[in-house]
Each structure stands twice: as C-alpha cells, then as structure tokens.
Amino acid sequence: MLLSTKGDYGVRAMIDLAKHEGAGPVQRTEIARRRQIPESYLDHLLAQLRRAGFIRSVRGPGGGHMLAKPAEDICLLHVLEALEGSLAPLACLDNPEPGQEAICGQEWVWQEIYDSMRSSLSAVSVAELVDHERRHERDAVINYSI
Amino acid sequence: MLLSTKGDYGVRAMIDLAKHEGAGPVQRTEIARRRQIPESYLDHLLAQLRRAGFIRSVRGPGGGHMLAKPAEDICLLHVLEALEGSLAPLACLDNPEPGQEAICGQEWVWQEIYDSMRSSLSAVSVAELVDHERRHERDAVINYSI
DNA sequence: TACAATGTCGACTGAATTGGTCGTGAATAG
DNA sequence: CTATTCACGACCAATTCAGTCGACATTGTA
Numbered sequence: 001m002l003l004s005t006k007g008d009y010g011v012r013a014m015i016d017l018a019k020h021e022g023a024g025p026v027q028r029t030e031i032a033r034r035r036q037i038p039e040s041y042l043d044h045l046l047a048q049l050r051r052a053g054f055i056r057s058v059r060g061p062g063g064g065h066m067l068a069k070p071a072e073d074i075c076l077l078h079v080l081e082a083l084e085g086s087l088a089p090l091a092c093l094d095n096p097e098p099g100q101e102a103i104c105g106q107e108w109v110w111q112e113i114y115d116s117m118r119s120s121l122s123a124v125s126v127a128e129l130v131d132h133e134r135r136h137e138r139d140a141v142i143n144y145s146i
Numbered sequence: 147m148l149l150s151t152k153g154d155y156g157v158r159a160m161i162d163l164a165k166h167e168g169a170g171p172v173q174r175t176e177i178a179r180r181r182q183i184p185e186s187y188l189d190h191l192l193a194q195l196r197r198a199g200f201i202r203s204v205r206g207p208g209g210g211h212m213l214a215k216p217a218e219d220i221c222l223l224h225v226l227e228a229l230e231g232s233l234a235p236l237a238c239l240d241n242p243e244p245g246q247e248a249i250c251g252q253e254w255v256w257q258e259i260y261d262s263m264r265s266s267l268s269a270v271s272v273a274e275l276v277d278h279e280r281r282h283e284r285d286a287v288i289n290y291s292i
Numbered sequence: 293t294a295c296a297a298t299g300t301c302g303a304c305t306g307a308a309t310t311g312g313t314c315g316t317g318a319a320t321a322g
Numbered sequence: 323c324t325a326t327t328c329a330c331g332a333c334c335a336a337t338t339c340a341g342t343c344g345a346c347a348t349t350g351t352a
Binding site: 025043047057062063064 | 296297299300
C-alpha cells in the first residue's frame with residue numbers, strides 16, 4: 001500500500017519550488033540536495049510535473065524550474081495523480097466490472113476509504129504544505145532556544 | 147497504492163468461510179472456485195491466516211478450513227495487516243525518523259488519511275461483509291425478478 | 293563565436309516484489 | 323490401505339521500482 005517514491009519525491013519537489021518562489025528559477029541540484037532526492041531521478045519527476053502543467057522550466061545558465069501557477073491553486077491530489085496514476089486501493093474502484101461484488105465483497109469499504117482519501121488530498125494545496133513546514137521550522141527553533 | 151492480491155484474496159477467503167460457517171469445514175477448492183483465486187496460491191494465504199489465528203484447518207477426507215472465532219470478532223484491519231504487513235502509505239508513518247518532516251513535508255496529511263483508513267477498516271467485521279454481500283444478492287434477485 | 297551551465301529525453305539496468313506453480317509429505321476418514 | 327485433503331517449501335517468470343547514464347538542446351556570458 002505504499003506510495004511510491006515518485007509521488008513522495010514529486011510532492012517534495014513541488015513544496016521546494018513553492019517555498020522558493022519569487023527568487024527566480026530553482027535548479028534541479030538544489031531541490032535534490034535539500035529534499036534528498038537522487039538528482040538524475042528527479043529529472044524524470046520534473047519532466048512529469050512539467051508535462052502535467054504544474055511547473056515551467058528554463059534552460060541555460062541561471063535556468064531552473066518554477067511553479068506554473070500559484071501554489072494555492074495546486075492541490076496534492078492532482079500532483080499525486082499526475083505522478084502515480086490512480087490512487088485507488090482496488091483496481092475495481094476505477095472501472096467497476098459487473099459481477100465482481102459477489103466475488104470480492106469488500107469494494108464498498110474501500111470505496112469509502114478511497115473517497116475520503118481523495119477528499120483529504122484535494123483539500124490540501126501545495127501552499128498549505130509550505131505553510132505547515134514553515135510553522136514546523138519556527139516551532140523547532142523555539143524549542144531549541146529554550 | 148494498490149492493495150496486493152494477497153490482501154484482497156485473503157479477505158475474500160475469510161468472507162467465504164464466514165458465509166459457509168456451520169456447515170463443516172470448507173475446502174480450498176470450493177473457496178478458490180467461488181472467489182476466483184488460484185488454488186495453489188490460496189494455499190499460502192490460508193497458511194498465513196492460520197498462523198495469524200483467524201482460521202483452523204483439518205486434514206483428511208471431509209477436511210477443510212473454518213473460522214477460529216466468530217466472524218463478528220474479526221475486523222478487516224487485522225486480517226489485512228496479517229496478510230499485507232503495515233498498510234501505511236508512507237514508511238515514515240510507522241517509524242518516524244527525526245528530521246524527516248523538514249525534508250518530506252507531507253506526513254501530517256498522510257497521517258490523517260492513514261488514521262482514518264485504519265479506523266474505517268477496524269470498524270468493519272467479516273460478519274458485516276457477509277451481511278452486506280447477502281443484502282446485495284437479495285437486491286440483485288429482486289431487480290432480476292422485476 | 294565559444295563555452296559553460298543548465299534542462300530534456302530516452303535507453304538501459306539491477307534488485308525487489310508480485311503472483312504465482314509444483315512437488316513432496318503429513319494427517320485422517322472410511 | 324487408500325483416497326482425500328491440508329502443509330510447506332523450493333522454485334520461477336513477469337513486472338515494477340528506483341534509479342543511472344549518455345547524447346543532445348538551449349541560452350547567458352565572455
């Protein structure tokens with residue numbers, strides 16, 4: 001049931017881009033270092049995010065990557081689905097086949113879980129993830145300073 | 147994010163056993179046929195369910211498998227965890243490592259989803275799955291008869 | 293113009309996991 | 323004793339995961 005690293009890393013990258021918005025393009029190298037992602041692997045994820053329209057990239061010296069739209073307008077669900085494909089825990093939740101209920105007998109439970117999961121994920125924007133991280137950092141500093 | 151067939155098949159098997167409770171042991175062959183599970187694969191799943199204490203098995207002619215306790219007392223969460231191991235969508239939810247929050251930045255979202263999922267799964271017993279299936283069958287018959 | 297920095301893309305790969313099969317052996321009812 | 327049924331472990335093919343690598347395109351700067 002694990003999310004693959006694709007989804008995890010991809011979201012990390014989006015958070016990193018959102019956090020450094022406004023200071024020009026962010027380089028692959030920087031994202032990879034800060035978020036502990038293998039650089040050449042990150043390449044693929046950035047490509048997927050670009051094709052999905054979440055980021056823009058510019059080449060050449062001083063180039064890098066940036067969000068293609070405001071972080072508030074990008075929800076976690078869309079990012080994850082772009083990277084992972086469907087998040088359904090059972091294949092039959094996406095394309096229900098008639099007669100399967102009698103054999104499998106548990107779709108209804110998973111359907112509820114799936115709906116609830118999608119609802120949670122679509123309620124969280126990349127901007128909120130950044131906010132949360134910033135708050136967490138502040139708390140850590142306060143704790144440390146006591 | 148898919149549940150593996152282990153979990154799916156295993157739950158199907160438990161439902162099948164619960165449904166045919168009281169009529170003596172149920173054979174591997176029967177379960178496999180009704181629930182569309184490869185018979186020799188089902189073998190492994192029954193072994194895991196047995197080791198986890200959910201079912202008892204008897205050998206010899208007329209042998210088979212049966213629930214080791216009332217279907218009402220067996221919840222989906224326990225069955226699935228016995229078959230799949232942890233259901234956590236991120237590895238860090240089970241053994242959080244300090245410092246990861248700053249890098250990953252999304253645990254809190256997944257923690258909520260994970261908690262909610264576990265809560266849903268532990269609220270459903272195998273008996274309820276059987277009930278649900280029986281109701282579904284009745285409805286299907288009614289629809290057919292119209 | 294040359295070149296260095298950067299992103300783009302696709303081929304390739306090793307390891308792990310998934311989803312099984314198969315064969316041997318043990319228990320037991322009749 | 324034999325047929326039936328479970329028990330268990332060895333084995334296996336295909337797929338997916340998680341990357342690496344190399345060739346190439348673009349562009350700012352000297």
